[in-house]
Amino acid sequence: MRKLECPICGGFMEIPDDAVSGELFEHDECGAQLELEIDENGNYRLKEAEEISEDWGQ
Amino acid sequence: MKIGVAYDFVRWEERAIIDAIKKLGHDVVPLQVSKKVFWLTEPNGYSGLDFIIQRCVSFYRALSSTAIFEEQGIQVVNNFNVIRDCEDKLYTTLKLAKNNIPVPRTGVSFSRDGCLDIAEKLGYPLVVKPIYGSWGRMVSRALDRDSLLEIIEFREYMQSPYLKVHYVQEYIDKPSRDIRAFYFWGEVPAAIYRVSNSWKTNTALGGVAVEAELNNELIEIVKKTGYIMGGGVLGIDILESRDGRYFVSEVNAVPEFRNTVRVTGKDLARKMIELTIKNIKK
Numbered sequence: 001m002r003k004l005e006c007p008i009c010g011g012f013m014e015i016p017d018d019a020v021s022g023e024l025f026e027h028d029e030c031g032a033q034l035e036l037e038i039d040e041n042g043n044y045r046l047k048e049a050e051e052i053s054e055d056w057g058q
Numbered sequence: 059m060k061i062g063v064a065y066d067f068v069r070w071e072e073r074a075i076i077d078a079i080k081k082l083g084h085d086v087v088p089l090q091v092s093k094k095v096f097w098l099t100e101p102n103g104y105s106g107l108d109f110i111i112q113r114c115v116s117f118y119r120a121l122s123s124t125a126i127f128e129e130q131g132i133q134v135v136n137n138f139n140v141i142r143d144c145e146d147k148l149y150t151t152l153k154l155a156k157n158n159i160p161v162p163r164t165g166v167s168f169s170r171d172g173c174l175d176i177a178e179k180l181g182y183p184l185v186v187k188p189i190y191g192s193w194g195r196m197v198s199r200a201l202d203r204d205s206l207l208e209i210i211e212f213r214e215y216m217q218s219p220y221l222k223v224h225y226v227q228e229y230i231d232k233p234s235r236d237i238r239a240f241y242f243w244g245e246v247p248a249a250i251y252r253v254s255n256s257w258k259t260n261t262a263l264g265g266v267a268v269e270a271e272l273n274n275e276l277i278e279i280v281k282k283t284g285y286i287m288g289g290g291v292l293g294i295d296i297l298e299s300r301d302g303r304y305f306v307s308e309v310n311a312v313p314e315f316r317n318t319v320r321v322t323g324k325d326l327a328r329k330m331i332e333l334t335i336k337n338i339k340k
Contacts, residue, residue, distance in 0.1 A: 020076070022090040023068035035067065049067070054218070055117040057192020057262075057310075 004046045008032035024049055059084045059335065062110035064123050066092040070316040072113050074327035082331055091123040101130060109133040109338050113312055117145050120312055135334050136290035136311045144287055144311035148189045148225055154306055157286045159279065162305045163228040170210045176226045177206055183229040190220050193262035199229060230297040230305055235259060237270055237296040240315065240326065241284030243337040246277050248324045250317065267317035279304055291330055
């Protein structure tokens, strides 16, 4: 597990080791919908998940 | 096998698919489409993949990336034509009606007066849907002539050109539920009722999933619909009228299945991968 900071509340949350870039998580403490971002250098961070767009669904 | 999973976000479904591929002993290659650069004029380095499961939640990302993968020689499930045809409700209804699949009576007009003409034939209430879109978004019910005119007025002031294509459909008075059935390569592995007090039963809008046992008539409708649409892996939405008739309302080419797994206990991700491996063209 990897501990990452929530960009909304500043708290921490644990992310499984096999999580992939773009994986969505809900932070239990603040309820924020977060997206894991892994950059080309292998750095991990959580960011606020994208808002729903008009062409999303199914 | 080496199986790609194309996605923009990893929701519960994509995580289940990735895990199922691994558990079945195959290599999985996650492809976050939304973060990649794709060359149209040169190979993008995916030729080692046996096939790709398309799971983008955004229709345009799904369609565009599928076009690139396919034209560069990699099979995608579902394929470009299936994704395009299922997204367009006008085309889906047209294709199903032409092939004698029961669908609600539906007309299309590009004008306010045309909508009133359709309404005169269908009667009220009726349903006005965007030809693209999901989760019940902007699906409206016109209870009478005044509310139909209000809906059309809203649509005509909106920017999106596709909202000027007015898809007007008979309202099916259903028994507080509709059916979401899954079609995987000719099989019907699971189905749920989506129960709601609202006339819109989408689980995204609070509809509650309950396992459904389909009768032979429904299974045949699902199989025939899947075959006609050319899939693959599909979620097929069916309305039932209070007098026991069935109508296919929509077909989804990147179906969500979390709630179905939760209430049926069926491992749909594993089934999806097993049947795709069995049926994909070698």
